[in-house]
Amino acid sequence: MDTTEASPPNATEFGRRYAYLQAVLSNLPQGISVFDEHLRLRVWNQGFLDVLNLPAGAVFDGVHFSELIRIPAERGEYGPGDVEEHIARITALALKFEAHSFERARPSGRTHLVQGEPLFIDGQLAGFITTYTDITERKAAEVELQRHDNLLQTVIESIPSAVSLFSKDKELILYNQEFPRLLDLPPSLLNDRPVTMEKLFRFNAERGEYGPGDQQAIVQTLLVKADQNQAHRFERTRPNGKTLDIRGMPLDEGGFVTIYTDISERRASAEREQLAQKVFNHTPTGIIFTDEVHRILSINPATTQMTGYEAFELLGHTVFGLANLPPEQNPECFQENVALRGSWRGELEVTKKSGEDFPAYVRVTRVDDPHSGMPAHYIWILADITERKEAEERMRHIAQHDALTGLPNRLALLMRLAQLLPEARRHKLTMAIMFLDLDRFKIINDTLGHPVGDELLREVACRLSKVVRETDFVARLGGDEFVVILPGITNPSDAAIVANKIIAALSSPIEAEGHELHTSPSIGISLFPDDGPDGDTILKNADTAMYHAKAAGRNNYQFFAADMNKATAERLNIERKLRHAIARNELALCFQPQFRADSSQPTGVEALIRWHHPTDGLISPLRFIPVAEETGIIVEIGEWVLLNACREMKHWIDAGLKPMRIAVNVSARQLRRRDFCETVAGALAGSGLPAELLELEITESSVMENPEEAIQILERLGRMGVSLAIDDFGTGYSSLAYLKLFPIDHLKIDRSFVADIEHDLNDRAIAFGTIALAHSLGLNVIAEGVETADQLELLRANGCDEVQGYLFSKPLTSAAAFAFLHARCRSE
Numbered sequence: 001m002d003t004t005e006a007s008p009p010n011a012t013e014f015g016r017r018y019a020y021l022q023a024v025l026s027n028l029p030q031g032i033s034v035f036d037e038h039l040r041l042r043v044w045n046q047g048f049l050d051v052l053n054l055p056a057g058a059v060f061d062g063v064h065f066s067e068l069i070r071i072p073a074e075r076g077e078y079g080p081g082d083v084e085e086h087i088a089r090i091t092a093l094a095l096k097f098e099a100h101s102f103e104r105a106r107p108s109g110r111t112h113l114v115q116g117e118p119l120f121i122d123g124q125l126a127g128f129i130t131t132y133t134d135i136t137e138r139k140a141a142e143v144e145l146q147r148h149d150n151l152l153q154t155v156i157e158s159i160p161s162a163v164s165l166f167s168k169d170k171e172l173i174l175y176n177q178e179f180p181r182l183l184d185l186p187p188s189l190l191n192d193r194p195v196t197m198e199k200l201f202r203f204n205a206e207r208g209e210y211g212p213g214d215q216q217a218i219v220q221t222l223l224v225k226a227d228q229n230q231a232h233r234f235e236r237t238r239p240n241g242k243t244l245d246i247r248g249m250p251l252d253e254g255g256f257v258t259i260y261t262d263i264s265e266r267r268a269s270a271e272r273e274q275l276a277q278k279v280f281n282h283t284p285t286g287i288i289f290t291d292e293v294h295r296i297l298s299i300n301p302a303t304t305q306m307t308g309y310e311a312f313e314l315l316g317h318t319v320f321g322l323a324n325l326p327p328e329q330n331p332e333c334f335q336e337n338v339a340l341r342g343s344w345r346g347e348l349e350v351t352k353k354s355g356e357d358f359p360a361y362v363r364v365t366r367v368d369d370p371h372s373g374m375p376a377h378y379i380w381i382l383a384d385i386t387e388r389k390e391a392e393e394r395m396r397h398i399a400q401h402d403a404l405t406g407l408p409n410r411l412a413l414l415m416r417l418a419q420l421l422p423e424a425r426r427h428k429l430t431m432a433i434m435f436l437d438l439d440r441f442k443i444i445n446d447t448l449g450h451p452v453g454d455e456l457l458r459e460v461a462c463r464l465s466k467v468v469r470e471t472d473f474v475a476r477l478g479g480d481e482f483v484v485i486l487p488g489i490t491n492p493s494d495a496a497i498v499a500n501k502i503i504a505a506l507s508s509p510i511e512a513e514g515h516e517l518h519t520s521p522s523i524g525i526s527l528f529p530d531d532g533p534d535g536d537t538i539l540k541n542a543d544t545a546m547y548h549a550k551a552a553g554r555n556n557y558q559f560f561a562a563d564m565n566k567a568t569a570e571r572l573n574i575e576r577k578l579r580h581a582i583a584r585n586e587l588a589l590c591f592q593p594q595f596r597a598d599s600s601q602p603t604g605v606e607a608l609i610r611w612h613h614p615t616d617g618l619i620s621p622l623r624f625i626p627v628a629e630e631t632g633i634i635v636e637i638g639e640w641v642l643l644n645a646c647r648e649m650k651h652w653i654d655a656g657l658k659p660m661r662i663a664v665n666v667s668a669r670q671l672r673r674r675d676f677c678e679t680v681a682g683a684l685a686g687s688g689l690p691a692e693l694l695e696l697e698i699t700e701s702s703v704m705e706n707p708e709e710a711i712q713i714l715e716r717l718g719r720m721g722v723s724l725a726i727d728d729f730g731t732g733y734s735s736l737a738y739l740k741l742f743p744i745d746h747l748k749i750d751r752s753f754v755a756d757i758e759h760d761l762n763d764r765a766i767a768f769g770t771i772a773l774a775h776s777l778g779l780n781v782i783a784e785g786v787e788t789a790d791q792l793e794l795l796r797a798n799g800c801d802e803v804q805g806y807l808f809s810k811p812l813t814s815a816a817a818f819a820f821l822h823a824r825c826r827s828e
């Protein structure tokens with residue numbers, strides 16, 4: 001009905017129209033109210049009364065808004081609190097005449113949508129019109145829909161995969177949280193609705209999810225596929241390495257659901273399984289799976305290769321038929337142990353089908369049932385270690401054998417002793433240990449070269465091994481030292497028999513690199529248990545006995561005797577004290593004059609060392625010089641003697657003595673030092689003594705140790721002006737022919753020949769022969785140890801040039817020697 005016509009209706013017409021309007025109002029399903037600008041009710045219908053549950057008497061034309069709302073306010077429909085305040089607040093809101101829309105739940109349980117609009121007539125505010133629509137059913141439908149949605153969401157959230165639902169317009173309408181997480185889709189993308197399939201494809205294409213290529217073309221292809229609306233399934237590996245299983249299912253009403261499942265782990269474990277299978281099949285290590293009582297369930301090809309058994313021959317049999325436990329271990333205990341500890345490793349002998357055994361390194365690992373936690377299976381891993389064992393054996397052989405001779409070495413000797421001694425103790429056996437050293441080996445090695453020395457050692461090793469029995473043991477300790485163990489002898493004479501056999505075996509010359517060599521052994525023998533309770537002691541005692549065999553003239557054997565150790569102890573004692581002798585001023589020199597044999601005129605003096613020990617008294621050089629030589633202390637002592645002897649003579653000359661020769665003893669060890677000539681020069685310079693007055697007495701054996709080198713040193717000393725004498729001539733092995741090569745001036749006949757010259761025709765012949773030969777070489781001869789006038793007479797008569805001995809003078813102190821010589825020279 002149009003109420004806004006230009007010509008005003010008359011009263012009747014107006015009444016009719018009003019009646020129509022009322023009819024419309026009464027038939028409207030909603031409630032309607034119109035309040036004027038003074039908030040007075042002007043139009044309403046029954047719906048208004050029904051909705052607001054207003055009593056009919058309260059609703060009349062012109063009733064004020066505040067009066068009407070008092071009714072629901074008093075019923076508490078606006079909540080708790082003061083009624084007047086509610087009325088005032090709501091009235092004030094209404095007076096604003098603003099459009100409003102809200103839902104209100106009525107006490108009746110129904111819900112109304114209240115919508116108000118201001119009313120204008122001729123542009124002037126004329127009140128407001130409010131409609132009240134009962135939306136209870138619609139609300140319920142909406143709630144139900146929401147419940148469905150929530151349920152659906154809950155369902156898709158509980159799916160462990162990403163889920164998306166696209167509408168038939170290819171718009172994303174539903175997804176779970178896993179969807180953006182798994183596909184790495186940012187919230188900005190998903191919140192920017194509508195999220196079309198094309199948008200998602202493009203986003204993915206741009207970030208390279210679909211690989212390289214034209215992005216536009218890729219998106220198009222994907223869209224075409226999506227249009228086909230067919231169920232599909234494929235795998236896609238994302239750039240981050242994750243592999244997705246993607247399944248799409250079209251929906252009846254168009255669109256489709258897609259489920260994305262991360263199968264990376266499944267894939268990896270499948271790959272791992274494949275790898276394990278490959279390892280199982282191709283590894284060279286034997287792998288055997290057994291059940292809980294070690295019955296074989298499966299074997300790999302390597303096991304077949306190692307043992308010769310095919311799988312079907314072993315399945316169902318216990319593994320202990322293949323891998324042999326050591327005899328002291330029974331399978332039940334073994335099983336219990338592995339079940340308890342979870343693993344076992346060690347070496348076992350494995351028997352092949354052929355019956356042969358081979359050593360294997362075995363590892364057994366328990367595999368538990370994941371449900372019961374009880375041992376369900378065992379994995380046996382076998383590695384054939386035959387080669388390693390052989391290599392170890394070779395290494396052991398190398399470690400325990402001497403490379404040069406192939407004989408067992410010191411380590412092997414000690415191990416053998418450690419094995420033999422307890423046996424000998426248990427069975428009360430006597431055992432002999434022989435310590436053997438080759439005489440003159442060092443000279444051969446030094447003069448003829450190491451290859452010759454090596455050849456000699458090899459031949460000696462060979463002869464030794466042939467002489468002894470199989471049960472005996474021959475070792476080389478290094479250098480020219482050998483040890484022979486005779487494990488079960490009944491009597492010490494058995495050891496003597498073997499020692500004699502060894503001496504005999506080495507007595508025939510040895511051919512080495514074109515040289516015919518003569519060598520002989522010095523053998524020391526000690527017996528277990530008589531000579532020591534343990535390996536160390538009996539070895540040491542055999543060594544001591546050997547030392548004595550050498551001292552006793554070589555090429556012989558000596559049994560150890562307890563007093564030999566006394567000598568060793570004494571040597572050690574002297575060494576200890578000697579180290580302090582110089583610093584503590586315990587050394588001194590004495591001087592023994594030398595004379596012309598025909599006129600008894602002094603020709604010089606020999607300086608002789610003396611050691612006055614504060615508690616032990618005078619210690620003979622015969623006791624301490626060998627120790628000093630052995631230990632090397634002689635170098636320091638020798639320097640001291642040289643310097644002080646030169647100084648004394650210089651001092652005497654300065655004090656008025658006629659200049660004469662002073663002879664100083666030089667040991668082999670001093671002579672071997674490279675700086676010996678410098679030491680002599682230093683002593684001469686330090687004392688101011690002319691070189692011509694110094695004579696060095698060198699023993700025959702010391703120059704023979706290394707003749708070539710000795711010649712060079714002696715020549716240098718000769719060039720310096722120092723004269724040289726060979727001491728103790730006749731006691732060593734050297735021949736006069738050899739001595740010809742040495743630049744020497746004097747030959748000293750050893751006093752042992754002089755002592756017996758009157759009675760022993762042999763000694764006399766040697767002494768006189770030496771004098772004649774020395775003269776033929778142009779050498780001056782001096783005889784030492786002349787004690788009697790007869791000795792002097794014999795020597796003089798046979799052309800001996802000079803003499804020295806108690807007959808003329810004992811060694812004297814410095815002051816006494818000066819007085820003696822001074823007086824003799826003056827009386828000349």
Ligand SMILES: Nc1nc2c(ncn2[C@@H]2O[C@@H]3COP(=O)(O)O[C@H]4[C@@H](O)[C@H](n5cnc6c(=O)[nH]c(N)nc65)O[C@@H]4COP(=O)(O)O[C@H]3[C@H]2O)c(=O)[nH]1
Pocket residue numbers: 592607608609620621622625638641664665666667697727728751784785786787804805806807811
């Ligand atoms: N029975 C007897 N003996 C006589 C007679 N005349 C001299 N003697 C002794 O014979 C030894 C001669 O010295 P040697 O043969 O060089 O023998 C020396 C020498 O080899 C060594 N020696 C002594 N002093 C030194 C030294 O300063 N340096 C080195 N390297 N060795 C020394 O010690 C050895 C022994 O020296 P000493 O005990 O002083 O013994 C000295 C001397 O006292 C005699 O008529 N009858």
